[in-house]
Amino acid sequence: MDRALGLRLARATPALVALSLLVAAPPARGKERGLPRGYRTWVHVKSMAVTDPDHGMYGFHNVYANPAALRVLRAGGAEMRFPEGAEIVVSIYEVETRGGAVNAGAKRRDVVKTKDRTATATGGWRFAAFDPKGRPIAIDPVSDCHACHAGARKSDLVFTRFSP
Amino acid sequence: MDRALGLRLARATPALVALSLLVAAPPARGKERGLPRGYRTWVHVKSMAVTDPDHGMYGFHNVYANPAALRVLRAGGAEMRFPEGAEIVVSIYEVETRGGAVNAGAKRRDVVKTKDRTATATGGWRFAAFDPKGRPIAIDPVSDCHACHAGARKSDLVFTRFSP
Numbered sequence: 302m303d304r305a306l307g308l309r310l311a312r313a314t315p316a317l318v319a320l321s322l323l324v325a326a327p328p329a330r331g332k333e334r335g336l337p338r339g340y341r342t343w344v345h346v347k348s349m350a351v352t353d354p355d356h357g358m359y360g361f362h363n364v365y366a367n368p369a370a371l372r373v374l375r376a377g378g379a380e381m382r383f384p385e386g387a388e389i390v391v392s393i394y395e396v397e398t399r400g401g402a403v404n405a406g407a408k409r410r411d412v413v414k415t416k417d418r419t420a421t422a423t424g425g426w427r428f429a430a431f432d433p434k435g436r437p438i439a440i441d442p443v444s445d446c447h448a449c450h451a452g453a454r455k456s457d458l459v460f461t462r463f464s465p
Numbered sequence: 466m467d468r469a470l471g472l473r474l475a476r477a478t479p480a481l482v483a484l485s486l487l488v489a490a491p492p493a494r495g496k497e498r499g500l501p502r503g504y505r506t507w508v509h510v511k512s513m514a515v516t517d518p519d520h521g522m523y524g525f526h527n528v529y530a531n532p533a534a535l536r537v538l539r540a541g542g543a544e545m546r547f548p549e550g551a552e553i554v555v556s557i558y559e560v561e562t563r564g565g566a567v568n569a570g571a572k573r574r575d576v577v578k579t580k581d582r583t584a585t586a587t588g589g590w591r592f593a594a595f596d597p598k599g600r601p602i603a604i605d606p607v608s609d610c611h612a613c614h615a616g617a618r619k620s621d622l623v624f625t626r627f628s629p
Contacts, residue, residue, distance in 0.1 A: 341629075345509030348527060350567040363512060363628060394628065403514040403567055405628050464527060464558065464569050465505075 336411055336431045337367065340390040344371050347464040350396050350403050357445075360393035361405035364461050370416075374463040381456040387416040389461065408433040414446070414459075423447040424458045500575055500595045501531065504554040508535050511628040514560050514567050521609075524557035525569035528625050534580075538627040545620040551580040553625065572597040578610070578623075587611040588622045 343365040350361045366374055370387035390413050395406030410430050417427040420442075428442040440446065450458040507529040514525045530538055534551035554577050559570030574594050581591040584606075592606040604610065614622040 342508050344506050345527065345529070347569060348512035348525075349569070350514065351565060352567060353565045356565055361512075363509065365509070392628070401515060401517045401520055403516060405511065405513070408629065464556070465572065 334413075334415075334427075334429060336413060336429075336435050337388055337390060340365050340367070340388075340411075340413075341392075343367055343390070345464075346371070346374055346389070346461055350405075352396050352398070352403070354396075358393075359396070360409050361396050361403070363392045363394075363405065365390045365392070371463075373457075374459075374461070377463055379455055381459060383416045383457050383459065385416050385418060389414045389459070391461075410438060411435075424451060426450070426458055498577075498579075498591075498593060500577060500593075500599050501552055501554060504529050504531070504552075504575075504577075505556075507531055507554070509628075510535070510538055510553070510625055512569075514569075516560050516562070516567070518560075522557075523560070524573050525560050525567070527556045527558075527569065529554045529556070535627075537621075538623075538625070541627055543619055545623060547580045547621050547623065549580050549582060553578045553623070555625075574602060575599075588615060590614070590622055 346364040346366050348361070348363045351358045353359060367386075367388040369384050370389050373381050373383050373387065390411055392411050393409045395409060397404045397406040410432055413429045413431070415427045415429075416425060418425050420427040423442045424447055426447070428440065428446040430438040430440050432438055447458075450460065453460050510528040510530050512525070512527045515522045517523060531550075531552040533548050534553050537545050537547050537551065554575055556575050557573045559573060561568045561570040574596055577593045577595070579591045579593075580589060582589050584591040587606045588611055590611070592604060592610040594602040594604050596602055611622075614624065617624050
């Protein structure tokens, strides 16, 4: 082998090994997935504000849906069933009330809900939360999310409704 | 001329005349344009609620921007300049406050603001309003819209800001 090429390969080997391990790694099970890319340009479903700072869902909420979730939300009705992969993002901000107006202030977090039949402990929905920098926030999806959403059986455990 | 063709042309003439008049008609000046098609799937800019029913802008507001307006709003900053054709729709709903949450209720109207250099009396923005069935609502764009927006000179007479 050409000596210069041999040297270059030897130097590159650790990086190549690391790269191949990364590519070959099985999907991270039980690990949080990231915030869906481009969710901020998904269609807006609705907004609302929970004004009591002591309420667990305190904040100004902007709700966005991916196309699979949107089709069901736009069709509406009391009964809804969402397909696998349907995804809803709720961006939650501080509530700023001044001059007779209720506004969204600084972002608190983004919450993601994804239809995933493997998430059997939470009714077939996977939950994740992210801080304003997109870093995962530790949550207990059963007690923090499903405990309340479980009440919305007719609408497939979804509370949000499309603002026409 | 072939007799059959002559007959067909004679029959078609009134329709052709009507069509050519329609095509040649000058743009309707001073007439309201319709609500932009598909605005509900434009990117959501922000939401807010004006809770005082006596306030002129009372209502739960959901703001949407067409791509030309969105580029400027996303870039943000204290100074903004919008290109011709930039368009912003504000959907205004009743404010429903119950159980510690502020929600959008029934739709009150949609308000449209379009950058149009011919609208010299209103700072280069054209304004229109529509009821929940999409029918134009009579407004005085100078006193009902521009009188207040004129104060926002640095941001090209636009109050809304993008919620990141």
